[in-house]
Amino acid sequence: MCAPPHTRARICGTIAYVTSTTPRPRTPASSVPPRxxxxxxxxxxxxxxxxxxxxxxxxxxxxxAAGIEVFFVTGRPARWMDVVSAHVHGHGLAICGNGAAVVDLHGGPGGHRFVKVRDLSPATALDVIGILRAAAPGTSFAIERTGGVHHEPAYPPLHLDPTVGVAPAEKLLAAESDCADQPVLKVLAHHPDLSPDAFLTLARAAVGGLVEITRSSPTALLEISGPGVSKASTLALCCAERGISHEEVVAFGDMPNDVEMLTWAGVSYAMGNAHEDVVAAASGRTVANNEDGVAVVIERILARL
Known part of the structure; x- marks a missing residue:
């Protein structure tokens, strides 16, 4: 059985690992105080x-405490946010699923509430799945809905949470599916043989602008969202609601699904362990995640206030 559907609020928006060697930090100049x-x-x-x-x-x-809001912006689904739920302040919101959902974390583990959903239509998802099956034979798929994840029999086993349903993607996305009333947040596509970057390049070329395709895994696992849906576009919407301009945003990331956000933000940092495309997109660089690279920059920002 599927979990009950969550509250929906539709909104519109437009808008290869490198080595672990510690980089020399690069700090971009900015005259605008971050908000x-x-x-x-x-x-x-x-x-x-x-x-x-x-x-x-x-x-x-x-x-x-200094008046700077903190937003967690992740590819993770809402049910994987317990790791940071205790560290949200004030607004208590996080952007999940690469921009597909804004989630209120105040409810604590198991009590997260969807505030906004930018879903992927099942019809578009089916079109993309058909294209990728032809372009990359051997690809298997999973469907991430607001109520949980569903996947095909050939999709790699899931370890972090239970599967809601197992069936061919066409059946999982059918109008008569038991979970058809739950929005599709993203489609996951896995290939057993292609390299992660080669799979991403192939998929983007095959699909064109029909959807947004990115990746955050070290394996050949692609994350497919609705057209125009990304970390950057949803963050822009949240900032607009608060009267915050992109020049007043400082962003951090390490993988290709962060590139648009880092490009959009007024100041951005690639982690010391970041993918080469992220390093190219960011305006600055900090040390690796295991060396508290985000904290290093925040401390530096606060010291200048």
Whole structure:
């Protein structure tokens, strides 16, 4: 059985790992005081063991105390946000699913509430799945809905949470599906043989602008969102609601799904462990996630206030 559907609010919007050698930090110049910090989680704020260091917890709290909002902006689904739920302040919101949802974390573990959903239509998802099956034979798919994840039999086993349903993607997306009333947040596509970047390049060329395709995994796992849906576009909407301009945002990331956000933000930092495309997109660079690279920059920002 599927979990009950969550509250929906439709909105519109437009808008290869490098080596672990510690880079020389690069600090971009900015004359605009920051009003919001937007940070990715895995490989960025979180250490490799998925913990939040005491130094980072203190830096986040100090930023909020100084009047700088902190937004977690991640590819994770809402149900994986318990790792940072205790560290949200004030607004309590996080952007999940690469921009597909804005989630209120105040309810604590199991009590997260969807505030906004930017879903992917099942018809478009089916079109994309058909294109990728033809372009990259052997691809298997999973469907991430607001109520949980569903996947095909050939899709790699899931370890972090239970599967809601297993069936061919066409059946999982059918109008008569038991979960058809739950919005589709994203489609996941896995290939057993292609390299991660080669799969991403192939998929983008095959699909064109029909959807947004990115990746955040070290494996050949693509994340497919609705057209115009990204971390950047949803963050822009949240900032607009607060009267915050992109020049007043400082962003952090490490993987290709962070590139648009880092490009949009007035000041942005690639982690020391970041993908080469992220390094090219960011205006600055900090040390790796295991060295508390986000906290290092926040401390530097607060010292200048």
């Amino acid at each position: 919001l910090i937007a940070t990715d989680l895995d490989g960025t704020l979180l250490r490799d063991d998925k913990s939040v260091s005491e130094r980072t917890v203190a830096a986040l709290a100090a930023a909020e």
